[in-house]
Amino acid sequence: MNKIEINQLNLWYGQFQALHDIVLDIPENEVTAFIGPSGCGKSTLIKSLNRMNDLVDHCQVKGEVLFNGTDIYRMSDPVSALRKKIGMVFQQPNPFPKSIYDNVAYGPRTHGIKDRKTLDTIVEKSLRGAAVWEEVKDILNKSALSVSGGQQQRICIARALAVQPEVLLMDEPTSALDPISTAKIEELIINLKKNYTIVMVTHNMQQASRISDQTAFFYNGRIIETDRTERLFTRPAKQQTADYVSGRFG
Numbered sequence: 001m002n003k004i005e006i007n008q009l010n011l012w013y014g015q016f017q018a019l020h021d022i023v024l025d026i027p028e029n030e031v032t033a034f035i036g037p038s039g040c041g042k043s044t045l046i047k048s049l050n051r052m053n054d055l056v057d058h059c060q061v062k063g064e065v066l067f068n069g070t071d072i073y074r075m076s077d078p079v080s081a082l083r084k085k086i087g088m089v090f091q092q093p094n095p096f097p098k099s100i101y102d103n104v105a106y107g108p109r110t111h112g113i114k115d116r117k118t119l120d121t122i123v124e125k126s127l128r129g130a131a132v133w134e135e136v137k138d139i140l141n142k143s144a145l146s147v148s149g150g151q152q153q154r155i156c157i158a159r160a161l162a163v164q165p166e167v168l169l170m171d172e173p174t175s176a177l178d179p180i181s182t183a184k185i186e187e188l189i190i191n192l193k194k195n196y197t198i199v200m201v202t203h204n205m206q207q208a209s210r211i212s213d214q215t216a217f218f219y220n221g222r223i224i225e226t227d228r229t230e231r232l233f234t235r236p237a238k239q240q241t242a243d244y245v246s247g248r249f250g
């Protein structure tokens with residue numbers, strides 16, 4: 001089943017067209033990776049999936065993004081309800097300057113949960129889900145900024161999980177991390193797909209081939225080719241994809 005279906009999506013920043021005729025199905029409980037050279041539209045598309053581009057002036061979108069069958073650009077629910085269901089994790093770990101506990105409890109609190117016991121349960125479950133509980137369970141009242149970058153990124157993932165999303169968008173989630181933290185996040189992503197649908201942008205082709213099920217190759221604002229990851233890397237249909245995945249450009 002497809003969690004998200006993108007149909008003929010075009011996007012402009014002012015006069016500049018950043019996405020052209022994007023068509024892509026994102027299957028449920030899989031990892032979909034976006035690869036391609038710098039500036040080809042990967043971040044723009046991932047941000048379009050929970051309407052983060054609404055925050056950019058002069059950004060115009062045409063086409064459809066169906067989430068569970070409903071077009072997110074024509075829905076009646078507020079955008080905050082969409083972002084609860086489709087969470088986002090960024091390249092730089094960006095915890096709030098608050099305690100680890102308050103970072104993870106932030107989303108549930110904004111959605112009206114006040115009861116301490118309920119919050120305790122959500123915080124523990126989310127930190128466990130993000131594979132960082134054992135490392136931080138005794139320092140929940142310490143600032144989230146005081147732990148390592150890899151731990152901060154997993155706390156940010158826990159913060160996203162705390163509001164029970166269905167989809168996690170990850171824009172280069174490991175590019176600011178060392179190899180050991182990267183390996184932990186990769187293992188975590190593979191585990192998370194049992195319960196969530198994951199879309200990630202990565203510059204690291206080994207990473208895409210290690211953890212994604214489906215890969216889309218972007219060039220100049222277009223998707224050139226989408227396929228099962230193994231096939232896209234070993235038997236791409238398009239010459240441009242073959243040149244990119246073999247390192248001939250980009």
Ligand SMILES: Nc1ncnc2c1ncn2[C@@H]1O[C@H](COP(=O)(O)OP(=O)(O)OP(=O)(O)O)[C@@H](O)[C@H]1O
Binds near residue numbers: 039043
């Ligand atoms: N807010 C914006 N206003 C105007 N142009 C933008 C804006 N954001 C991105 N662009 C342009 O849109 C194009 C696509 O950018 P985008 O960040 O989506 O590419 P990307 O593939 O994610 O690149 P990278 O791999 O370097 O992060 C680029 O030409 C970029 O300069």
